[in-house]
Amino acid sequence: MYIIASFDYSASLEVALTELMENDISQSDILALPLDKLTEAPRLFDSIHYADGTSLVDMAGILGCIFMLLGSIYGFILEWGPIIWALIGLAIGLVSGFxxxxxxxxxxxxxxxSKSKTEVFLIVYTKEMTKVQKIKEILWQHNAHGLTVYSCH
Structure with a gap:
């Protein structure tokens, strides 16, 4: 049986590993795999091959419409007229929204x-069914994010 859990890299993970070894789980039956963190910032502009769901155009479009409306309304009072002031409002809204x-x-x-921590996957192997529940309790007590049991048979 394999017990697989995910943790943040912290002192509670080290305590969990120590407690597992104190409960007759050999060090050769424990595998800790740290995951690499993303070191580069995500791209702000999407391309045809990459899109992450964030858009820089939505706020620009909303503010562009609002400022264009205000420019056309107050353009009747101002000297250059409503069309010029609507275009000026559109430009100001688009740039400020962007x-x-x-x-x-x-x-x-x-x-x-700055806040992201390294995540660690912990894999514990045991042949004895009686130890599975104890291992799960230890891992949950030490702040495991998730846990699953995989049976080979």
Whole structure:
């Protein structure tokens, strides 16, 4: 039987490993696999081959419409007329919406990279069915994110 669990790399993982060894699980039956972290920031502009679901155009489109409407309304009062002021409002709205969304995504990605920890998958092998429940209890007590049991037979 294989018991597979995922952990953040922390002191609780080290304590769990020590407790497993104290409960007659040999070190050769334990495998800890740290995952590599993404080191480069995600791209802000999508291409035809890469899209992550974030868009810089939505806020620009909304603000462009709002400022264009306001420009056309107040353009009747101002000197250049409603068409010119609507186009000026559209340009201001598009640029400001793009910049707001770009700054928001940039700070969001910066925060997520600074807080991300390395994740570790822990695989424990045992032939005895009686030890499975004890191993699961130990792993859950030490903050496992997820856990599964895989039977070879």
């Amino acid at each position: 910049l707001i969304k770009w700054l928001f995504l940039k700070t969001k990605y910066k925060r997520s990279f």
